[in-house]
Amino acid sequence: MTSTTRMRTRRTVVMIAVVVSASFTAVMLIGTIAPLSTGGGIDWAIWSPFAISCIALSSVSIWALRREARARLAQAREDPGQSLGRRVERVNAAFAEAASLMDDLRRDLEAQKAAREALLTEAEKQQSLLEVNEDQAEKIRQILVGETKATIRAERRQQWMFFGLGVAASIPIGVMINILVP
Template sequence: MTTLILMVAGGLLGWSAYHKIPEAFAVAIAAAIMVLPVYLVASGEGRTQAEEDPAKEDPAQVLRRRVQAVNQAFTEAVALMDLLRRDLDAQQAAREALLAEAERQQRLLELNEEEAEKIRQILIGETKASIRAGRRRELRFFLAGILLSAALSIPIGIWVNSIS
């Protein structure tokens, strides 16, 4: 019976976490599920034939047995609540670890985006610099060509004029 109650309470906590139901509500329901056997024992459910016939047993012994059953049920309920609390704490720790890991991954992603932007800026800067350098070189060749053609065409023009 204890195992069944523990399974139901653990399943309830898992179900509540899946459906995003507040933990306090799930713990309250689990506690009610665990206290139910205590109530059933205290109310007399499940009594044997000898327990129902007060003439056959000593009232003190019956009372002692009932108190012992209630104490045992409370002991089991406390143990189960402790197990549930440990499971809940373990789930909470796992959740916090996952959130911390997600936050770390997000920071890494942001850093990678920043680094990618810096690399892009460097590449664009290098590309612009290389384009400017290429244009300067082309301009120098163009100006050198004009100067060279002017320097050569004047003497050739004079020579052609002198021949004709």
């Protein structure tokens, strides 16, 4: 934590203490004025908390002022050269961090650029393969269609041949059966 942050934190804590003490004092004052306005006498049992809160408020205020004065004195005692040196060190550290971040960003950018180039090269290769594959696929389709037609013709010829052989074999067998069986 820097000294400026500490001073702000202390100042905030002191202000909260002063506000709480002042609020308590105001409540006590309002609570004790009411009996006095009605004509009642001074009752020390009522006024003693008011007096205690006034003393507490004064003590907190004096303590806060002294603490702030001590902080200012400590800051004033500090050598301006040291303060400037610390600031220069912080600036140098910030610049060094910015430079390292820039190097990291540059490396990341180069890696992304290399990945993009590799992807583009791969895409071009795939595109050329796709074009070659389309031509080859058309040739393969034509070969398969030609083979399919040839296969169908061969199967038809084979079926007609079996039909012809069946007819040719059945006639002599039928004639022989008629001759042999009276």
